[in-house]
Every structure is written in C-alpha cells, then in structure tokens.
Amino acid sequence: MTHDTRDPRPALDSSTAAGSSTAADSLLELATALDASDPLGAHLDAFAPAPGVTAYLDGNSLGRPLRDIPERLAAFARDDWGTRLIRSWDEQWMALPMALGDRIGALTLGAAAGQTVVADSTSVLIYKLMRAALAHDPSRAELVIETGNFPTDRFLAEGVAAETGATIRWIEPDPVLGVQVADVGAVVSERTALVSLSHVDYRSGALADMPAITAAAHDAGALMMWDLCHSAGVVPMQLDEWGVDLAVGCTYKYLNGGPGSPAFAYLRRSLQGVLRQPIQGWWSAADIFAMGPEYVPAGDIRQLLSGTPPVTSMLAMQGMLDLIEQATIDAVRAKSESLTDLAVRAHDELLAPLGVRLLSPRDAALRGGHVTIGHPDFRAVTQRLWADGIVPDFRFPDGIRLGLSPLSTSFVETVTGVIAVRDALESHER
Template sequence: MTESLEDEHRRLAQVLSPDLLAEARRLDEADPLAQQLDVFVDAPGVAAYLDGNSLGRPLKDMPETAARFIREDWGTRLIRSWDEQWMELPMRLGDRIADVALGAAAGQTIVADSTSVLLYKLMRAAIAARPGRDEIVIEGGNFPTDRFIAAGVAEETGTTLRWIEPDAVTGVTAEEVATVVSDRTALVVLSHVDYRSGALADMPSITRAVKDSGAVMLWDLCHSVGVVPMQLDDWGVDMAVGCTYKYLNGGPGSPAFAYLRSEHQGRFSQPIHGWWGAADIFAMGPEYAPVAGIRQLLSGTPPVLSMLAMQGMLDLIADAGMAAVRAKSISLTDFAVRAYDELLAPLGVRLQSPRNASLRGGHVTIGHDSFQEVTQKLWKDGVIPDFRFPDGIRLGLSPLSTSHEETLRGVVAVRDALA
C-alpha cells in the first residue's frame, strides 16, 4: 500500500463512522469482480469517478489496441481490411453485444450511426409498418433526444404524440402504459432505465401491454445495456436502440447499436437508403433495393475506428457474466443509499431514486438546491459525478471500474462540499 493511500485511509477513518468505512472495505474484499478494477485507466488527480453512466473509463490497453489497429489493420492491410474484416464488423459486433448483454440471438443487432439516427430510423420504420394508426406514445420525462426525434417523426408522418407522465422517482409502469395505448397507437417509445432517477421499467410487462394493443414497442437501452441483464428475444421486444460509451466503455461518440426482431426484418423499412443497406453493395445500380437481414439498418460507411474500445469491454463483461455485473451494481447502489442515509439525509439532501434495488438501474440520484454549485466544486477537487437540471447529482457507479470505497469517497466529498 502506498503512503498516499494509507493517508487517504486515515483521513476517511477520521471523517466517517467506523461502521461505514469498515463496510466499504469488507464489501470490496469480498467482491468477486475486484480484479477488474485494475484494468481501467487510473486518471491522475481523480479521487472518485462517479460518472460511468455517462462516459465509461478507458481500458489500460486501449492505447496499444489503437496503435496496433493503425499500424497493422489500417497501416499494413490498407483497403484490404474491408474485405478481410471490416465489412462484417457492424454485424459481428452487434451479435457480440446481443450475446453478452441483450439476451438476443444472432442476426438481430447491428452497430451503426448514433443513437439519434438509429432512433429516427426505427421510429419511421415502425410508423410505416402500422398504417391507419396515428399516435406515438412516449414518456414526458424521457431523454430529450427521444422526445425531440419523436416530435419530428410525428410532424413528418402526421401522427400525434400521446404523453405519459409517471412519478419522477419510480418511473413508468405497465398499468400506466396500458391505460394510454389503443387501436390508434402505432408506436411506444420508452427508456429501460430513466436517465434522471435510475428507475428500472418492467420491460416484459410493458412490452406485453404494448403488443397486446397491436402497437410496436421501441426501447431505449442507453442507461441499462451492460449493467442490467435483459432478454429481448424472450420478452418479445420489437426494436431497441442503445449507446456504447456508458457501461460498454466505447469512448466519446462511439457508435450506437440497434436491435430489430428477426420477424420484422424485411417488413419494416428504414427511411435512410444508403449504399451499405443495399442488397448488392457494389452493384451501384440505379435504384435502391434493401438487403435481407439486419444489414438493412445500415446507411453509410460504418465508423470502424470508433468500434475499437467497446470490444475489450465486452470481453470483460462476458468473462464476468451479466448476473455478476448486476449483483455488483446492486451492491454499489445499495451502499450508496446507505451512505446517503448516514451522511447526506441529515443535511436536507433528497433521495431521488427508488430505494428498492430491483426497481433501480446502475445509478443513484440525490437532490439539493445547491447541487449545481456543489458539482462545480467537486469537479475541481477531483470528485466527478454529474449534475442534472434542476437540482440532481447522479452517482453513476459502473460495476467493473468502481469500488465501494471509491463510492464512499464520493459521498463524503458531497457532504464536505455542502458543509
């Protein structure tokens, strides 16, 4: 143990109750995934990184991975790498995400474009597949991109938005969805994990309610993929979109993925007809004819270099198993709530996430009127959560790269900043 780490342990022991610090250390010692902590970059000057739900840490081997790609795959093989490996990479990597994190069979998931573009493609495809239906159902508190794109699609297609306004902490329920969907509903768009509160939606029950109405269900998985297990095939999900730079650690701006259930492929037509989605990509024919299968969701040339970082993280998740990742996530968020109760609740801080771990994703949100200023101070001090307007701090606890003691350091720093 280094002298600086010993000093930090002594400081923590002075400012915390012995029980809380002992609990963090006991949980870390018993953590079966503790060895994973050492494979991530340790950012200089950062005492606690609690923003893995916005941007995951890079792996330590990423510089060499990128250098090898530039030196060999690109620098040596040059354009031959398209035939040798890159042409199939969007589908191959999509299958890997499906197998490791989505509970989906091969041939239904593809890596391409941004979350925004893929949401647009799938929303338009769903509306076109349900002629005679003129409503899109979406949660009023959904992530802005989802709402903005849904509004744009509604304007383009002459459909009407129907809003669900659930409890801000507990999130949308199957009962609320069932009361809104009807024979006019073409599409329902919801997030699996609420980006604000971390509330975890009941995907199987909600999907069933939507499909019983004859509508199409589109899930946003950005805050759940890689941290919450799911079974898209078994749960009957029609389509889903997710990003790869949060719990999949793909890096800033890494491409998103889309899932389209096999039974819909060939029946749902996405609106951006680029050459990569054509049946014969090199025919250069006068008219667009879509390819059969999941490649039909592609439009332009895929961002190969931006697909590098997530591949190592998917290997780590696969080695750990999603069940173990979820167990670690629950342990971290439960401990964060425990630390909140002891250190922050007495200061008037509000818990803005579900207490029940089965109803919560991978982050915990706390609220206080001064948190915008507090967040600025925390960042200067090397403690990095994120702030969500108007008064929330999210403690994003990425299971493979976060310890319980690091979580405790973050909560202590929030307390000290408030003081």
C-alpha cells in the same frame, strides 16, 4: 471459459463495520470489507488511472478507458489499417457492424445472432426505427412516449410526428419510480403504432418492467421500442424472450466505447424485411457493390445501416465486451445492486440529515446502475467536487447522479464520493 460463481453481493451488514466512531468511518470500513470480498474486484486494474481523480462517479455517462486502449489503437493503425490497407474491408471490417452487434446481443441483451447491428449515433438509429415503425401500419398514427424521457427521444418523437402527421400521446410518470405498466395501459389503443420508452430513467435510475410493458403494448397491437442507453452492459435483459420489437442503445456508457462511439440497434428477426428504414444508404442495399440504378434493401439486419461504418470508433468497446464476458452480465448486475445499495445507505447516514433528497427507487430491483440525489445547492457543489477530483454529474434542476459502473468502480470509491458530497455541501452552506 469458466466463470467465478461466487455471489458478488457481500451482505451490507452493519456488523461488518463495527468499531467505527463516526458514520463516515463506519461506511469506509464497510466498503473496504466489501472490496476485499468482491469477486469482480480484480477487474478494477483493467482500467486506466485518471491522475487527480479520487472518485469517478460518472461511469453511467462516459465509461472509463481500459489500460490497453493505446496499444489497441496503435495496433489498428500499424496493422489493420497501416499494413492491410483497403484489404481489411474484405478481411474484417465489412462484417464488423454485424459481428460486434451479435456480441453485444449475446453478452448483454439476450438477443440471438442476426438481430443487432452497430452503426450511427443513438439519435440517428432512434429516428430510423421510429420512422419505420410509424410507416408500418397506416391505420395506426399515434406514438406513445413519456414526458420525462431523455431529450433526444422526445425531440425525435416530435420531429417524426411532424413529418408523418402522427399524434403523440404523452405519459406523465412518477418522477422517481418511472413508467409503470398501468401508465402504458391507460394510453395505448387501436391507434397506437409505437410505444417508445427508456429501460432505465436517465434521471432517477428507475428500471422499467420491460417484459410487462412490452406485453401491454402488444396487447394493443402496437410495436414496442426500448432505449437501452442506461441499461446496456449493467442490467441483464432478454429481448428475444420478452418479445421486444425494436431497441437502441449507446456504447460509451457501461460498454466503455469512448466519447462518440457508435450506437447499436436491435430489430426482431420477424420484422426484418418488413419494416423499412428511411435513410437508404448503399450499406443497406441488398447487393452493396452492385451500384445499381435503384435501391433494393437488404432483407437482414444490415438493412439498418446507411453509410460507411465508423470502424475506428468500434475498437474501444471490444475490450470491455471481453471483460463482461469474463465477469458475466449477471455478476455485473449483482455488484451494481450492491454498489447502489451502499450509495443509498451512505445517503441516508451522511446526506439526508443535511436535507438531501433521494431521487431514485430504494429497492435495488427497481433501479439501474445509478443513484440520484437532490439538493438546491447541488449545481455549485458539483463544480466544487470536480475541482477536488470527485466526478459525479449534475442533472437539472438540482440532482447529482452517482454513476457506479461495476467493473470500474470500487465500494471505497463510492463511499469516498458520498463523503465528498457531504463535505462540499457543508462547506458551501457555511
């Protein structure tokens, strides 16, 4: 397969938008030029249109469906399930959690085969890996996590600590720049069992330095786990090369698996058969059909499974993985940086004069695929935007996230959304 090697980051040069009379017009002209030269622009048509929606800026929370999803689901019901019936388990479904995990690992995670599996929800997989990590070395009974992490991660950490008697060490990072290497170095010790952090901050979009932070955890003898929910499919990474021990990510954001699609877990090969996850279901047994009197876990990545995999919910993401393979994750990241750069520029020119704060890092290399902006009136503004067909999302206390999924979002759509935020805010203040 050949890939387009052109740089998908047309320069954000103000001369491109010359001749416009207003900042908004200038930005729209610039966006039009960027779309015209976007090597990934042809993929926009792969996504189903949403009637009544002018700008969908929530792809970092729920990715848009591909056009072929209805036929993909129909073919599954007609053929794989409807015709092959239970025979499809032997023919394809038994291996699907591992095969799909390998594909996610190869295309988006920098993970060799046999280390990634699709199963359960994000919360269940984080629980499994947290418990397994804390049980690994009885001399280590501290769990490091940040106060601003996604609620699920924090709630699970508190629950696991209560179950195991572990102590939580909290990091309080900069709310815009996120967790830094020094923050981790200041709290880890010979008592640390696990450091659990998010690769991309769900609020600010801050991108953590995965290799350096992982190394800092390892220097203290701790295991390192990453939540990849806001980075998988939009930020390239090298889990194997960077020595990551454990990771969990969802598939309904940038992997477009649909609402409730199952999560994936990564477990470094050297830890397979060493860590033992706590939900001992039949799918993780060494011999799944032995139906024996006692549980013996599988020694490979299948050990992270528990119950019967949600096969139907694994269908939608497969088409998105095809698109990522065609585009390459590096090209997706390059366009993501251009989209978020444009959103920051639009903020500066259209929203900052209205008192809107930029709550994300300015440097594209330090942020993921979304930009967050803040204003006291944004809760009401978001309701107005949704009613008008502009769909970002609101995050407490006063932030709007502009989630720009590169394969489904255009530059014009991005600027149109920011202009709509300006108009709704001005209307609200009148």
